[in-house]
Amino acid sequence: MNSSETYLGKEDAPPGLKCLANGKVRDIYELDENRLLFVTTDRVSAFDVVMNEGIPNKGRVLTAISTWWFAATQDLVDNHLLSTSVDDVPGLDDAWRKKLEGRIMIVQRCVPMAVEWVVRGYVVGSGWKEYQKQGTISGIPQPAGLQQAQALPKAILTPSTKDDEHDKPITPEEAAEIVGQEVFDICETASLKLFQRGTDRLAELNILLADTKFEFGIRNGKVLLIDEVLTPDSSRFWPKDDYRVGISPPSYDKQILRDYLETLDWNKSYPAPDLDPQVLAKVGERYLEVQELITGMKPQQTK
Numbered sequence: 597m598n599s600s601e602t603y604l605g606k607e608d609a610p611p612g613l614k615c616l617a618n619g620k621v622r623d624i625y626e627l628d629e630n631r632l633l634f635v636t637t638d639r640v641s642a643f644d645v646v647m648n649e650g651i652p653n654k655g656r657v658l659t660a661i662s663t664w665w666f667a668a669t670q671d672l673v674d675n676h677l678l679s680t681s682v683d684d685v686p687g688l689d690d691a692w693r694k695k696l697e698g699r700i701m702i703v704q705r706c707v708p709m710a711v712e713w714v715v716r717g718y719v720v721g722s723g724w725k726e727y728q729k730q731g732t733i734s735g736i737p738q739p740a741g742l743q744q745a746q747a748l749p750k751a752i753l754t755p756s757t758k759d760d761e762h763d764k765p766i767t768p769e770e771a772a773e774i775v776g777q778e779v780f781d782i783c784e785t786a787s788l789k790l791f792q793r794g795t796d797r798l799a800e801l802n803i804l805l806a807d808t809k810f811e812f813g814i815r816n817g818k819v820l821l822i823d824e825v826l827t828p829d830s831s832r833f834w835p836k837d838d839y840r841v842g843i844s845p846p847s848y849d850k851q852i853l854r855d856y857l858e859t860l861d862w863n864k865s866y867p868a869p870d871l872d873p874q875v876l877a878k879v880g881e882r883y884l885e886v887q888e889l890i891t892g893m894k895p896q897q898t899k
């Protein structure tokens with residue numbers, strides 16, 4: 597396999613490294629007691645089910661976008677990123693270097709928190725459902741009369757638990773109980789600042805940041821921004837031109853795949869259905885477009 601092919605990892609692990617976890621999208625290996633090798637594969641999940649096929653280039657796109665944001669936000673909060681160079685991974689032969697190039701991060705090993713830090717700037721998705729029922733989002737009262745996809749008076753933190761199956765929304769108070777008030781305050785402040793930075797940068801590109809999810813970890817008693825940042829997988833990006841209050845605007849993310857899946861006779865649980873290669877290619881193109889837009893750099897698809 598060369599570097600331009602889809603990489604699904606897991607059963608195809610780099611030699612000599614202990615695998616600590618296989619996430620839906622990422623595989624995590626131990627480098628030493630302080631550092632992890634974080635490999636972003638081309639796996640894609642929709643409705644919390646990982647598909648059997650990958651999206652071409654997806655892992656490299658996500659890595660490039662997160663790397664860009666880590667640099668663009670390090671004045672706001674310290675993050676886990678140490679290096680993106682395959683030269684810093686010991687024991688790789690040329691074939692493995694090619695395969696992993698562009699899709700790895702060497703990161704500081706953290707204790708992840710059991711909370712995901714979701715920030716919302718608009719009332720949509722599960723937030724819209726709750727608002728319609730009881731006028732709140734994550735238990736936080738909102739003004740009456742909001743329409744679907746309308747901007748909130750100000751961005752709000754709507755945390756959820758990090759769960760293997762389905763993430764469950766919790767109130768900020770519940771999040772504070774889980775991580776402790778002091779850590780909560782740090783994560784809340786950082787999440788809102790990061791959201792503002794993302795909103796401002798994306799506005800220049802005619803993209804609205806509807807909502808996004810951050811993760812934080814603890815290293816030597818310090819809170820670090822971990823995982824991925826402001827990618828199409830962790831965020832809802834709306835092209836400004838398609839935005840209308842009252843409808844849920846089409847998103848830049850996996851919407852093409854979700855729409856396609858809705859046309860299939862599939863009950864949204866395992867096993868995943870077989871996917872049309874043309875749809876996969878189209879989603880891959882979309883990811884490349886988003887990368888070029890955000891980072892301002894043409895993606896390197898092949899080496």
Ligand SMILES: Nc1ncnc2c1ncn2[C@@H]1O[C@H](COP(=O)(O)OP(=O)(O)O)[C@@H](O)[C@H]1O
Pocket residue numbers: 618619620621622623624632676703704705706707708811813822823824
């Ligand atoms: N620096 C870090 N230290 C420890 N764990 C991390 C770090 N950064 C991210 N993680 C964890 O690695 C996993 C990333 O893999 P991913 O495929 O996104 O998993 P998930 O299926 O949970 O979304 C997440 O569970 C995340 O919490």
Ligand SMILES: [Mg+2]
Pocket residue numbers: 619621
């Ligand atoms: Mg994840």
